[in-house]
Amino acid sequence: MDRRFFLTFLLCSVLWIFFWEVRWKKGKESKIEEWLERHSLSQYRHLFEDVQSLEELSLSVLSRLEEVVKEQQRWREIEEAHIQQLRDFAFQEWLCSQKLEHYYHTLKTLRCMNLDDLSQFDNQLQLSLAAWGYYYEDYIKLSTGIKILQNSRGSRDQDYEIRLVHSLSVRRLNEKWTIEGALIFGCTVALCFLIRDLMFYVIGGITVSIIAFVFTIKFLCELAARVVSFLQNEDPGRRGDRSIYDYVRGNYLDPRSCKVSWDWKEPQEVGQTMSFRVQVMIYS
Known part of the structure; x- marks a missing residue:
């Protein structure tokens, strides 16, 4: 019985890991293909067969395409798309390092696309709009982080953003699945089969x-x-x-929620002719 429990536990844990590995790989491959198609680079898909994620692609796209793309105008478009994607990932990782990742979409709606845009959020109204609906502690974190970005504007270069993107790539690679999740799933299924x-x-x-x-x-x-x-x-x-x-x-x-009221006072004399108008109002 103990052997059967152990084998069931081991098999279910491996299946858990395999499921999340396949799911993660398919999701990342679809994002890579979508990015390549959006920038008309699908014909170079074979150059990125070993790339596992879009974050890793943003770190290596220029080095892999510099030998095959000769047209200057086309190269500038690719370089611009690469910089935009790199800055977006660096922006996400910086917010995560400050425990403010839930601000990402809110800041995007305020046209804050990268760290340079965020460093210019020195207006009290902009900060209030960004922090609307969140805790006051998050407002303090965001305000402090913006001041740090403003003070480090001179020393913050592309290498800094590359390090942030590399950190993001490693972190998401480690978040595919967790040992705790595999153990809990395997143990639960094994116990259900045992008992x-x-x-x-x-x-x-x-x-x-x-x-x-x-x-x-x-x-x-x-x-x-x-x-x-x-x-x-x-x-x-x-x-x-x-x-x-x-x-x-x-x-x-x-009809149970309707109320009819008349604009005249009762009683009225018999034989008189009246005209009236019915107004229907909806409260939603």
Whole structure:
């Protein structure tokens, strides 16, 4: 029994590692091919067969193409694309080194594309926009990091960015899979095969937890929607029996949630003719 447990554990751990290796390799290959196609370099794909990632490609693209690309205009375009990609990766690694990697997309929306652009973020409004929605500690980190970039502007050259990209390449290479993940997966599957009842306990526990979570969220959303509907309606006699699912389904004009009011005062004399207009308003 112990031998079967060990073999199952070993096999599952190896399969875990193999799965993430293949998944990582296919993902990186697709990114490399996409970058080469975007810059019309697909015919040189054979020169990068041993390149494992786009980060590694950005470090070696010029040295591998300098012998085959002779046209000056074409070479300048490739060089410009290479510098842009290199700076973007250096930007990502610098943010990660400052524990600010979650700022990457926010800064991109503010047209901050590289470290040089970030070093010019000396405006209080720009900093506030970049840090909007994050913790105050992140704002301090970003502000301090920008000051460091401004002070090191003279000593920061392309070699510095190359070192950052190399660090990013090594870090992502090590993040393909973890030993802890392989051990946990292998141990869990081996225990499930060793103790058959444990498999049903694990699967049943996960299923029950998911169902309980879904119904709990549904109940809380329904309760919140009814409370808000109750508080927003001024007329207690006409409070609608609506819920958040009415909005999800698009039933904005549910008759239960409608209220009709007239612009004249009761009572009116019999025999008079009146004209009126009905306005339908949607609150979404």
